[in-house]
Amino acid sequence: MVSEQVYVALMHYPCYNKTGAVVTTAITNLDLHDIARVSKTFNLGGYFVVNPQPAQRELAGKILSHWTSGYGSEYNPNRGEALSVVKVVPELEDAISAIEAVSGARPKIIATAARQGGGVASFSEMRELIKEGPHLILFGTGWGLTDEFLSVCDYRLEPVAGLAGYNHLPVRSAVAIILDRLLGYR
Amino acid sequence: MVSEQVYVALMHYPCYNKTGAVVTTAITNLDLHDIARVSKTFNLGGYFVVNPQPAQRELAGKILSHWTSGYGSEYNPNRGEALSVVKVVPELEDAISAIEAVSGARPKIIATAARQGGGVASFSEMRELIKEGPHLILFGTGWGLTDEFLSVCDYRLEPVAGLAGYNHLPVRSAVAIILDRLLGYR
Secondary structure, three states: OHHHHEEEEEEOOOEEOOOOOEEOOOOOHHHHHHHHHHHHHOOOOEEEEEOOOHHHHHHHHHHHHHHHOOHHHHHOHHHHHHHOOEEEEOOHHHHHHHHHHHHOOOOEEEEOOOOOOOOOEOHHHHHHHOOOOOEEEEEEOOOOEOHHHHHOOOEEEOOOOOOOOOOOOOHHHHHHHHHHHHHOOO | OHHHHEEEEEEOOOEEOOOOOEEOOOOOHHHHHHHHHHHHHOOOOEEEEEOOOHHHHHHHHHHHHHHHOOHHHHHOHHHHHHHOOEEEEOOHHHHHHHHHHHHOOOOEEEEOOOOOOOOOEOHHHHHHHOOOOOEEEEEEOOOOEOHHHHHOOOEEEOOOOOOOOOOOOOHHHHHHHHHHHHHOOO
């Protein structure tokens, strides 16, 4: 199935903050849960949480183990099932290597951004492209991935355009809409 | 614009809990924020948070005023812009009356559920139907709206089907996907 060759990564670095400075953002509990549940719904190959700070990765690990093997796994097994798709890694290259180890090919990297940018691929183009080998879709946090970082990805996906100019979707909602547009039933 | 005649309501009663009992669920901060931002992105007429418990409505009111008129409105005005679409009401009938007061017609009520049910409308059917007058789309919390409640709505929308049997989308993600399917660019 095409979806098993599709992976998402939630990037906590290098992201802009409110003032335009480049920072590492913090991992949030809801980003783990909601994006894992959406990833499981669309039957992805996996969901990588990328954060260079060891204390942040440790916190994420504690949350995940609560639901996948701790008390939460008995209280609500559906959460454990979803959160088992999450892997917490320090750098994007770790996610790429993990995908390569499973699929035998280096994934193409698809950047997403709320901002407009040059040379974007449309959703209908990308829906076809992802049928050819593994693809890793990156989502930024904070005020978005840096321009420099976006420019070195293999593709940049068109933004999810709103209907009246408001352009501040939560990353959790952007992941849901983008995966539905790329993989949902039509 | 069609979208301005579309409203969503997040229902905290009558919902099933884990054991199948009918309960009032608690309002969560992220449901306010994420669904407001998605509602604003899709330029809806409004987002109603329906909860019969006064203490719950008071809590929601405090959160909203922080972002729409308190410190949050200066810290991050985009949040205030989104949260200004939220109205907290005790009962569904209050939401219906408010819509009727603005649009001059009683809205048709569209139920959503993750569970399969009889007589559902497809997304493509509903995309056409919502062009005719005001519509209010209901989303359940907890383990979903009760069967009895769903059965008295004007329409029931088909579930967002996953690709491999996992059927536990967060309500926040379901709202994003459903609004995109009904109102997003095609």
